Amino acid sequence: MNSSTILEPPGRQELAEARSRVGRYAHRTPVLTSSHFDRLTGAELYFKCENFQKVGAFKFRGACNAVFSLSSDELERGVVAHSSGNHAQALALAARLRGTRATIVMPENASAIKVAAVRDYGADVVFCQPTQEAREGETARIVQETGASLIHPFNDSRIIAGQSTAAQELLEEVAELDLILAPVGGGGLLSGCALAAHYNSPRTRVVGTEPAAADDAARSLEAGRILPAVPPATIADGLLTSLGELTFAIIRDHVERIVTVDESAIIAAMRSVWERMKIIIEPSSAVPVAALSSGDLDVRGRRVGIILSGGNVDLDRLPWQA
Amino acid sequence: MNSSTILEPPGRQELAEARSRVGRYAHRTPVLTSSHFDRLTGAELYFKCENFQKVGAFKFRGACNAVFSLSSDELERGVVAHSSGNHAQALALAARLRGTRATIVMPENASAIKVAAVRDYGADVVFCQPTQEAREGETARIVQETGASLIHPFNDSRIIAGQSTAAQELLEEVAELDLILAPVGGGGLLSGCALAAHYNSPRTRVVGTEPAAADDAARSLEAGRILPAVPPATIADGLLTSLGELTFAIIRDHVERIVTVDESAIIAAMRSVWERMKIIIEPSSAVPVAALSSGDLDVRGRRVGIILSGGNVDLDRLPWQA
Structure with missing residues (x-):
């Protein structure tokens, strides 16, 4: 796919x-x-x-299906998403299980607990301004620079x-x-x-x-x-x-x-x-x-x-x- | 037994x-x-x-075993216990399932929620002073008057x-x-x-x-x-x-x-x-x-x-x- x-x-x-x-x-x-x-x-x-x-x-189900259906080329470049909710942790865990890197874009004002949970699953957290525009912009930048696969939370x-x-x-x-x-x-x-x-x-x-x-x-x-x-x-x-x-x-x-x-x-x-x-x-x-x-x-x-x-x-x- | x-x-x-x-x-x-x-x-x-x-x-397990092991003579006279906790509700439900009557002696200061829960299971509630002596005395009186079986919560x-x-x-x-x-x-x-x-x-x-x-x-x-x-x-x-x-x-x-x-x-x-x-x-x-x-x-x-x-x-x- x-x-x-x-x-x-x-x-x-x-x-x-x-x-x-x-x-x-x-x-x-x-x-x-x-x-x-x-x-x-x-x-x-x-x-x-x-x-x-x-x-x-x-949310773990979707993240798991997305990550485990990536090709080995894609897996080398990692995955990225912007989320401050359950999708962030789900993607972080799925990536760890698959042995690839997840980068999660989170708003600066995300709660410390949620940031810590995502990091506990081994993902990198990148902060941005707490606006939809900033999140999408930062995510697009990471996709462009790293070739990571964007995993949208639902669409x-x-x-x-x-x-x-x-x-x-x-x-x-x-x-x-x-x-x-x-x-x-x-x-x-x-x-x-x-x-x-x-x-x-x-x-x-x-x-x-x-x-x-x-x-x-x-x-x-x-x-x-x-x-x-x-x-x-x-x-x-x-x-x-x-x-x-x-x-x-x-x-x-x-x-x-x-x-x-x-x-x-x-x-x-x-x-x-x-x-x-x-x-x-x-x-x-x-x-x-x-x-x-x-x-x-x-x-x-x-x-x-x-x-x-x-x-x-x-x-x-x-x-x-x- | x-x-x-x-x-x-x-x-x-x-x-x-x-x-x-x-x-x-x-x-x-x-x-x-x-x-x-x-x-x-x-x-x-x-x-x-x-x-x-x-x-x-x-607690339902013990109450259930006690009530369902009573003879039909005993069942006619019902069961009694003093309790303001889980045993009260457990005995009330077991008695209802067995088709016998439960009387629960509760302290006057028992919470309204607990009293209501016991009554919801169909038991009669008798109030007494909130002392161990009063509970035991009231329970003994009921046993003597009605011939009900006393079901102690653990002993x-x-x-x-x-x-x-x-x-x-x-x-x-x-x-x-x-x-x-x-x-x-x-x-x-x-x-x-x-x-x-x-x-x-x-x-x-x-x-x-x-x-x-x-x-x-x-x-x-x-x-x-x-x-x-x-x-x-x-x-x-x-x-x-x-x-x-x-x-x-x-x-x-x-x-x-x-x-x-x-x-x-x-x-x-x-x-x-x-x-x-x-x-x-x-x-x-x-x-x-x-x-x-x-x-x-x-x-x-x-x-x-x-x-x-x-x-x-x-x-x-x-x-x-x-």
Whole structure:
């Protein structure tokens, strides 16, 4: 796969290759059930726990697929990305496992903890001004100077195929799912879920879930073009990004719709999962859980898969304590 | 089994019966591993997740075994216990599942949340003064008036056999464990673990772990008699109780020793499990994890089972935020 094909949707073959490639390095995360949430919703719920994934989020799947599909020439020149979130750590770890060098462009004001985590995985960190323009400029400069492969966090066919492996595993483990719910930020996870269902379980519908306070994906689908999420203000800080061209096209073609939920519902759902299931999920993961009770989605009697996207939370500042 | 035998240690037969009885109603909780904690300790660690058990703690196992081993005559008269902790909810749920009535004696100053939880499981709550004397007096009165069976939270052979099923499952799932670590409060869980290893895996040593601030079990074993934990002051509020005669005798005969850990190590271990394993454990569960790094226990190269006893935490007040 060369750079011209990374902006085309991955096909059946690419998904199968990703499943095999990612399966060797990522955790096959458990699928949990909860009699509490089943009672509450009248549905049969299956929670795919990407909060237990390496680096604490599904992002490792995409990064792993992208890095392990590079040629040996490409591997010699390393990989680069700009990210201050889970993609940065995911790419750093995938590069270390593959024995290549990762350079992560981070804003000067990134938290010390996140910078340290990326460095712990062996990546080089390059700082830039905290603007989108500066990040992209610095990243482009590194690509030009070093020939490193740019690994975009979501608008990349290899990343989407990698993220699809969470839903692929879920569909292998739980037969006859009626519905899969996933959060949508940049759309890598949601478009991966949509393609996994499209190719591996066509009867399974896929619905995206999004904070009402950052509802750019819902509005973009309605408008038929990508609308930016400005200024997004949600506690679900993994979902601030706007869709990319590739994820937009896949979601438009294969996702039934986007359900939005408000901030208080996200916080309540997050707390409820912590209390009842005794697992730590980040706010973005609580978005599909909140959607279950939004009144905007009829799940009674259905078999519903939910992707819990990650578990990276600042334990000093919990949202219900604000 | 009648009331004279509930103060004798359960034997091989009682443990096997408990395994079968409890297995029908309790969750077979997962055993998790963590490359982070393996690296940190140089051991192979296997975490038995009783935080995922019904009512959020191993206590359901003992209550379930006790209630389901009652005769139909006894069932007609119901069960009673005094408890403001996990045993109260565990007994209430077990009684509901068995179709008998539970009466729980709770101190007037018990938190509203705990009272509501017990009532949610269908038990009757009777309040008393918040002294040990008042609790025991009120409980004895109910036993006398109603003929209900008193189900002690730990000093009861049926309870100990029930708690042993956590370690029995762990030993079935993970072969050749060198060591099992469990927290000790009243000693029901620890003595159950010790008997499970004694009968089912004699090569496996069992070590208790206890807060230094409530080290009555360690001191009792040293003194050769039960010493009260007065005044215990630990964040591990599941471990405040002193040993009973039965649990003392079993622990004396079958537990290698007790390792104590200080409060700051308990809090650090709890936070570390939350951050790295993305699961919610209560402070008592963090006690054996803290013991791993105490310097008082050499686990390098060993296969070590750890019982994570429960996950009931007040999410509004986390210990590292105090």
